[in-house]
Amino acid sequence: MQLKRLSHNVHSKLAALFVSLLDYSFYDEDHNMTFHHVTLVSVLYKTASSIFNENDAHLYEPFLDRMYIDAKDGNKTMLLQMWLHFWVIAGVQVQTVAINHIEQFLDCTFNRKDMTLSSLLLTLCVQHTELLYSHFDDLLNILLIDDGQYLSHLCGLFSLIVRKYPEIVSLKHIDRIFSSIDTIPFNNELCIVIQTLSCVANCNPYLFDAHREKFICLIIEKQNLLIFECFRNYIISSIIINNENKANEYLNILIDILKNNKCSNEIQQEIFFTCLLIGLRHKQLLINRRHDFTVLGSNLIVNYIDNATISELDQVTIQRARLEIEKVEMCINKTKMNTKIEQTNMNTIPSWSYQVSKLLNHQSNNDWRLLGKQLGFSCSEIKHWTMQTNPCMALLNEWFMTHTTEEAIYSLIKVLNDIGRHDVEQIIRQEVLKTGQTILNDFSVNIKRLPPVFLSFHSSEQIRIIKLKDHLEQAGYACQIYDDQTQINILDIHIRGAKVIVCCISILYNQSENCSKVFDLILNMKKPFILLYMEEQTWPLESKLKYILDDHLYIEFYNHEKTNDWPENKFIELLGQIRYHVAPNPDMICEQYYHWFVPRLNNLIFLKSSNEQEENIAISFNDIPLVISHPQIIISYQWDCQKDILNLYKQLTQLGYRIWLDIFQMGGGDSLLDKYNIVIQQSSCLLVCITPKYMKSINSQHEILLANTFHKPIIPLLLEETNTWPPPDLKLSMFSEKPYIDFQHSNRYNRWTGKQFVLLLAQLKQIIPNVQTDKPRHLLEMQRPISASRHSHNIDQRPKRISSAPIVPKSQACSLM
Known part of the structure; x- marks a missing residue:
């Protein structure tokens, strides 16, 4: 008998009934089931199958939690089985509610060794892999005990977390896995575990050095492709890091395996492919x-060595090999960047932060989340950190960056004491005392996190600044405002606590002694700042701020009609400049600005024309992908030439290139700066669109320097005369040997035509040879999900979702929305 869909009122009464039944004994004196037990068993599972929405499911949570506690504390097997099977039935249907109980599921699986919920766990963790992070040691332990009998149930979870967070695997984990191989029956699940380690080998090949001989023996003995995949990634990443010496050593090993052992045809082909990977970087070794x-019969490698004609099928294999190397290089570069970030963090936060993070990352009612909440961080910030591998470390890094060391330590100790984490508090106290520092018992410090945007202005502009603050907060940016009358010691604290400073420049601001001191604080703290010109003016030579204002980019934030309003496109530019340093808080955003940071064609304010004349030459982005992962090209530019850049983006995308453009990356919890730091490692080159204002942009200089740090090719495109070339700025001295492509005198309606554009395509072809630019790539058309149009009242008129980006065959790149 199948129950019909029950009303919320019926579910409420059933939930209350179930709770009351737990108050009675389930067995009488003769160990027979009581009426209460029979009633619960008869109705419970049918009720579970009738739960289809969150509101109904929430009604049963008190009952389920109590059932779990009673079963756990009283060791009641029957009660536990009822609890398990209820979740097996209802958990998949109401995953958003089930995820709240994942700690119970993991406890039951790892500690009780009950695999009933293993499939539900896998389903939940696909979207919430980070929840497994603090349980990785427990997961690995149960995988390898009892002759590996739990491998078939849990190898999926292992693959999920290791592929998402390969850095979680350490040397002790690799040693444990390889030492257990001989004690576990060889089966497909064990092979999947080893294959999953491929992504670890990509990042940290040194972890496998001690087990190289074991690898080779397994390959020869088992002839398993999954195991060889991990070995191949270990070899290639080792070669990329250690260069030619390792390459020759591994090439000899591979040839010896082929010559001295009877390999299956599949393994033989994989070894040849690995030799080709080595040869693509060190061709002389193959020669x-x-x-x-020749003796082994690899015609592909022989033809490659001889530069002979290669068949179309072999060309596909060579292209796949190039993409494989690019993928490994990307993983290695990402690891290097993460290492640099960790080293930078070590300079800003105490060494004991790692020990503290390990304790607070373990999920509990008073873990790092409660600490962040008590320190004043928003729900969106905490949610964003949840997706990182070490969320507590990210929180601590943010806290120490916006406070002096003394302020940060005092406030942490106070809050940890308030939330009952005396274990962590004690560690901090002991470590601080070891360094010879003292912890004050009473310290005048604002424990709550300060707003990330600081507005500095002259008191004569107060009305306009209050209005500006209101609009910024409606767009998701909490602000603090201080004028020239504020005491310097107060400004010191609040500037330090901000992420970016917006300086609202006027003639009176420029003449103010206090405003000049504000700039000194900003420069001493190395805080990023944005200059807003609040009125038209000519700076006098004796200006205190002239040395700053002449060398930095500014936004003309005034109307020529002398009104208190500002041009709409300039406010949009300000939002984008702040977004470079701070992510907006979605919980603050009002309807007027709800979609400003999300790339949707019908409401993306960055694409709106600033005047009516431009409407006739508006750019159509139908079938053009906006949000790209693993891009090939990044366009670096200054906002004044945004229309030209949008045309360039469209033309290159239609030719098949995957392009990263800042205005289409406004969503998510990272700042644009953080996003760029990651995406530059994935890209193949940087297009630099040179204008006089571009040369003054600090953000643009950062983009160029980071591309140069990662040895990314840079192609300068000269859009406006800059008087001198190369740029005189020492930071941009790398341009001295880079000739530009001159686009100054191109067609005013479409700059990207003619021989100059052909020259650009030729340079891109050399850097990215795998894109066929003779004909546009096919773009898949996808419909936007209903949830994307939150404020639409007419579903039929919802705008189409942006098309996906073209994907190179066999590559890992994809388009995300």
């Missing part, structure tokens, strides 16, 4: 062993 490859 030296040409005779061996």
Whole structure:
């Protein structure tokens, strides 16, 4: 009998009934089931199958929690089985509610060794892999005990977390896995575990050095492709890091395996492919062993060595090999960047932060989340950190960056004491005393996190600044405002607590002694700042701020009609400049600005024309992908030439290139700066669109320097005369040997035409040879999900979702929305 869909009122009464039944004994004196037990068993599972929405499911949470506690404390097997099977039935239907109980599921699975919920766990963790992070040691332990009998149930969870967070695997984990291989029956699940380690080998090949011989024995003995995949990634990443010496050593090992062992055809082809990967970086090594490859019968490698004609099928194989190397290089570069970030963090936060983070990352009612909440961080910030591998470390890094060391330590100790984390408090106290520092018992410090945007202005502009603050907060940016009358010691605290400073420049601001001191504080603290010109003016030579204002980019934030309003497009530019340093808080955003940071065609304010004349030449983005992962090209530019850049983006995308453009990356919890730091590692080159204002942009200089740090090719495109070339700025001295492509005198309606554009395509072809630019790539059309149009009242008129980006065959790149 299948129950019909029950009303919320019926669910409420059933939930209350179930709670009351738990108050009675389930067995009488003769150990027979009581009426209460029979009633619960008869109705419980049918009720579970009738729960289809969150509101109904929430009604049963008190009952389920009590059932779990009673079963756990009283060791009541029957009660536990009822609890398990209820979740097996209802959990998949109401995953958003089930995820709140994942700690109970993990406890039951890892500590009680009950695999009933293993499938539900896998389903939940696909979207919330971070919840497994603090339980990785427990997961690995149960995988490898009892002759590996739990491998079939849990290898999916292992693959999920290791592929998402390969850095979680340490040397002790690799040693444990390889030492357990001989004690576990060889099966497909064990092979999947080893194959999953491929992504670890991509990032940290040194972890496998001690087990190289074990790898080789497994390959020869088992002839398993999954195991060889991990070995291949270990070899290639080792070669990329250690260069030619390792390459020659591993090439000899691979050839010896082929010559001295009877390998299956599949393994033989994989070894040849690995040799090709080595040869793509060190061709001379293949040339030296040409005779061996001739004898072994690898026509592809011999033809590659001889530069002979290669069949179309073999060309596909070579292209796949190039993409494989790019993928490994990307993983290595990401690891290097993360290492640099960790080293930078070590300079800003105490060494004991790692020990503290390990304790607070473990999920509980008073973990790092409660600490962040008590320190004043928003729900969106906490949610964003939840997706990181070490959320507590991210929180601590943010706290120490916006406070002096003394302020940060005092406030942490106070809050940890308030939330009952005396274990962590004690560690901090002991470590601080070891350094010879003292912890004050009473310290005048604002424990709550300060708003991330600081507005500095002259008191004569107060009305306009209050209005500006209101609009920024409606767009998701909490602000603090202080004029020239504020005491310097107060400004010191609040500037330090901000992420970016917006300086509202006027003639009176420029003449103010206090405003000049504000700039001194900003520069001493190395805080990023944005200059807003609040009125039209000519700076006098004796201006206190002239040395800053002449060398930095500014936004003309005034109307020529002398009104208190500002041009709409300039406010949009300000939002984008702040977004470079701070992510907006979605919980603050009002309807007027709800979609400003989300790339949707019908409401993306960055694409709106600033005047009516431009409406006739508006750019159509139908079928053009906006949000791209693993891009090939990044466009670096200054906002004044945004229309030209949008045309360039559209033309290159239609030719098949995957392009990263800042205005389409406004969503998410990272700042644009953080996003750029990641995406530059994934890209193949940087297009630099040179204008006089571009040369003054600090953000643009950062983009160029980071691209140069990662040895990314930079192609300068000259859009406006800059008087001198190369740029005189020492930071941009790398341009001295880079000739630009001159687009100054191109077609005013479409700059990207003619021989100059052909020259640009030729340079891109050299850097990214795998894109066929002779014809546009096919773009898949997808419909936007209903949830994307939150404020639409007419579903039929919802705008289409942006098309996905073109994907190179066999690559890992994809388009995300």
